[in-house]
Amino acid sequence: MLEDIGIIFIASALINNFVFSRYLGLCIFFGVTKRMETAIGMSITFTSVMVISAALSWLVYYIIMIPLNLGFLKIVIFIGIVSGFVQAADTIMKKVTPGLYYKLGIYLALIVTNCIILAVPLINASEKYNLLQSLTFGLGAGAGFSLALVIMASIRERLELADVPKSFEGLPISFVLTGLIALAFLGFSGMIPL
């Protein structure tokens, strides 16, 4: 049981890292890693939203949709849950913790139309994870995504001072860089069969 949870966490964070081996969240990944500060803000926001929306979607999926045989509506409903939750979080944070809102609120807005958030409940549903597993998966994916963001931001800060050929500045070199990191992350492959 515990081992199972551990495996899901490691697998989702490292071996099947959303960015480096599943190609998810790339727009955000490339968009917010220019500066460390944004990368960290984004990490925190994303991880929390991923965990919470994993839980909400699980509840809705298994308590409402499956019994009513509405599984085919999962795309519609999950995106509804995610955007509803983000909207609510936005409103609540603004009222309750304006300081935090000021720091992280801008990132919240970016989340709604992002594939990585939606991917968590969808994968949870297709893997038929139970609630704890779903939460772990959300957390692992979030941790892996955060790791990716922070590494990338620190490398890109250094890269800003580098003498990259003109045509490759910006996105192209970031893609190549991500490919190299993904190559290094292949070291984790074969550790656990999935």
Place this chain on the structure above:
Amino acid sequence: MLNFRGGIHPPENKWFTEEKPIVDAKLPKKVVIPLSQHTGTPCKAIVTIGQDVKKGQRIGEPNGYVSSPVHSSISGKVISIGNFPHPSGKDSPSVVIEGDDRDEWSEGIKERPDYLSLGNDELRKIVMEAGIVGLGGAAFPTHIKLSPPKEKKIETVILNGAECEPYLTSDHRIMVERPNDVFEGLKIIMKILDVTKGYIGIEDNKPDAIETMKEIASSEPGIEVVALKVKYPQGAEKQLIKAILDGEVPSGGLPMDVGVVVQNVGTAVAVYDACRYGKPLIERIITVTGRGVNEPKNLRVRIGTPFSDLLAECGGFRNDPGKVIAGGPMMGIAQTTTEIPVIKGTSGIVVLTRKETEQVEYCPCFRCGRCIDACPMGLQPSILSILIERGRYQEAKENNLFDCFECGSCAYVCPAKRPMVQFMKLGKLFLSPKKG
């Protein structure tokens, strides 16, 4: 051995002159005395062209608080007042005096065998009137150092006998030849500052100086002579304080923030000469050395003597001279001409051969980390230099650029031969308020 973090070990090259007693340089035919020989506002000239002056006569009046008078170093006639080359590299207002070979003292000079009974304010005034500034290189007016603000309680005086720059041996010779005067000077400084604890820090590569000084110190309560690890920049005051007292002068702060005043040993002797004999600062000891001169020497030199005179006295150039440096090879300033005068802050003239100073193209930093290890200020010179190279001055400032005191340790060790000090200067220049 007393030490600090960072630092480097360039070849010392002191053997040229360390055994050579100080000799008097020939009396110069003509001296060029800049009105700005100290940190702070330049003096106002108080002589006119054609006027006769005597040795020790004041020719420049201090102008403002941080300033210091200048005196004629020979007797003769003022032949010109105007801008002349200055070791700092810029032309600077100076008084030119043609000597009359008589070398007569001005009348005002009076000996005070009883100087110890004088009051502190009086002594301070003597130091000021004598135009004494730091002889260690920075040439900061000494009387100001000796008048700390009330809220800063000074507890310790350190005499800096480190002489960490390669080649230079003038402080070394002073300590060997005039040890008692050094002590007397120190005692005067301690008295002025009302301090009971004094140290004399000497790098371990001058065992004869350490021995001589220790001998005297054994009969001087409150004064301790300490041997320091041989390492550049052991003589930088923050590093010296760290090594001797384990105190860290806060970033952007001064020694007095940790209750310390640091003076060069030469300065101490000048203070003694002023108080005891009433002599203003008109001469100093300098080392003329390097593979580019024929006969390296330690010379007692009148302020204002042109480098060319001294080089001639040392047998002229030898080999293929590449650089003439006022000061040591680490922090000294390379000169375009030998027609510049010795000033109060000139601790030596080093002539390097062309081969020794060959310039190579520099490369990008390959992050070897040597400069980080070397920087005595705990900075990351590699990052600073890259930031400045890319024009990101503000970030350089956030990375403590202004803690850099341009000691050159980073540039010395850099295998990529990056002109680090140049970058640092450039960065500071861009960030200075004048540039916006």
Place this chain on the structure above:
Amino acid sequence: METKAEKREKQLLVSIGPHIGSEESIPRIMWAVSISLLPAFIISVYYFGLRAIAVVGVSVLSCVIFETITQKMLKKKVTISDGSAFLTGLLLGLNLPSSIPLYQPVIGSLVGIVITKHLFGGLGYNIFNPALIGRTFMLITWPRPMTTWYKPVAGITTMDAITTATPLGILKEDGIGKLIETFGDKMNLYINLFLGNRAGSLGETSVIVLLIGAAFLFYRGYITWHIPFSFVGTVMALTWIFGGKGGLFAGDPILHLLSGGLILGAFFMATDYVTAPAIRKAQIVFGIGVGALTVLIRLKGGYPEGVMFGILLMNCFSPLLDRAFKAIPFGTIKRK
């Protein structure tokens, strides 16, 4: 006489101090590291024959050629004389199996030099170790040739085609019993590993000659203890604790020390200035990280050896580590 002096004066150099510099320079360091690898190269020729010369030669040559071409194309100064491309090629070659088809190191060099190094701005700016990226690329692209090992046979021209597993491969597949059996007894195993009489990449097999090279680098001050010792120490500690089948503290750290690319990796590759952190404290953490990842992959991963991936993974973290362990300026009051 007079005029000569004046002429001299005109030629005086001026520049901002310091006016003297240490003797070290990039080429001096790069060539010295290359020389320190010479014993390893020679022993590889002894064990693997002329094939070793071919593999290393192709790697070096293609690295140098790619460096020239790329710098020409980017209109930069061609800097092959600084030895860094030579060194990358040398290390790449020494990291390959003797039987590799010779066109493959060319592609490995292309990836290492062009993509890993020059796309990122050339010497000093690359994030990843070029030689290791070249090798990883090859491993993933041609897994079979890259994991086919031949028995070493002493002699310059012999090329005995007996494939065999590497010690770590045997350890992973069949356990330590089989490994000891293969080599006779345990002492024999250690001795063979130490001398290099075992299958493996060309330059990694002989621990003794690698240590000689490393000693030279230490003596010259080109590498410091921080990375190699924390790396090797971590590997030994962790394999001792977790490496055994019969519970904790039953592993064989010496076996892990002597096999695989640990020594070559720890002293010659993890220490690459460009891709490791520059701050000493950060280097220790870097070394521990590489060590831990190496052990994780060796013991739990899909590959028998983890040094390469360990170094590359920690290369990702170098900028972060340098950031985290930023030097504290003199006289800064340390807050909490």
Place this chain on the structure above:
Amino acid sequence: MREMLKIVISLFAIFVGAGLILSYVYAKTSTVIYNAQVREKEAALKKMSPEAEKINVAGKWLLYEKPNEYYEAKKGNKVISYIASTTGKGYSSYIKILVSTDPDLKIKAIDILSHSETPGLGDEIEKKDFKKQFEGKVLENIELLKVETKDKIQAISGATISSRAVTKGVKEAVKLLNEKYGKGLSKE
């Protein structure tokens, strides 16, 4: 208030409209999907025993906590083949395998249903040459060797882990069939 009502109506109408379209599409496609899934499974089983007229589930079993089934393939009333689905713990994935045996539990064929082993290495378990090795083997012979062999299974070089995973999965399945249908574990 009117505003609010308008919003609700607007959203609701879209919701209903979309719902209608989706239900229609779902109704149309769900049977197609279901049938396709059934057909795929049947086809896979049929491939294992082409002569069979009927293949029935005979039971379920677990391997590495993965659900598997075994089947009896009949022609008329006679069992002509046993089939089991099984799992191999591979290099980077769990490998889904089908095994069929003849009535005296000699392997007739194996098939790899799904896996995600490394392309170019582990995925060679799908190759005929490798799968063919299992044909005609009985329980005792299902063992992986890294050298050339006729009566055992030879590993794919460079993909020992994947080969072993398949071999072990098959062995477990045959062991299970032996328990269920064999006359004691070690027959003769």
Place this chain on the structure above:
Amino acid sequence: MNEKINYWKIFKNGIFSENPVFRLALSLCPAVAVTSGVKNGFLMGVAVLFVQTMSNITVSIIRNFIHPKVRIPSYIFIIAAWVTVTDLMMAAYARDVYKEMGLYIQLIVAFAIILSRLESFASKKNVLPSGVDGLGMGFGFLIALVLIGFVRELLGKGALWGYQFTPTKPLLIMILPTGGFFVMGLLMGFFNWINRRFFGGKASADVHMEAHRHGSH
């Protein structure tokens, strides 16, 4: 006549100057995730093309009915509906590829590009131009995916559209995640170079990306 040229322009816009992948750098995930082969890239492209076009048409038809305050939720809803349709259809009729790319089909709903077209174009224009805009964007996307798939399948498998024409796989790595990133990066750099070299243009999709991030939120 005039009309026609206009449509062509709208159509072309999505393919070249505002190519969603290479120029706008949006919807990058599928661009690398499903492009290990031409076929998958093509089908993904078709799926996006379908969803974009249908959503554009839907929105432009009912645009006067959508309440401006709930504009975004309505759009998301419409997109989600069309994605579900696509999802179900592919699950039913393209089963083998669906197994590989099902997740990414479902994630089409989150593509910023689709929403931003609805917001900036379809909600203001008539049915026909909206449809053409959708087609253009979709084609731009499709072409990009096919191009990436082409390079990766050719290098990685020595095959095209599943048809094998080398005995071995030349550069296996190209069909792994790593290879996807390399190909994307190298292609982008290459296009930038062409653009700079032959058209004197500024390249960098980055600029556009910034604009979009700030513009659309």
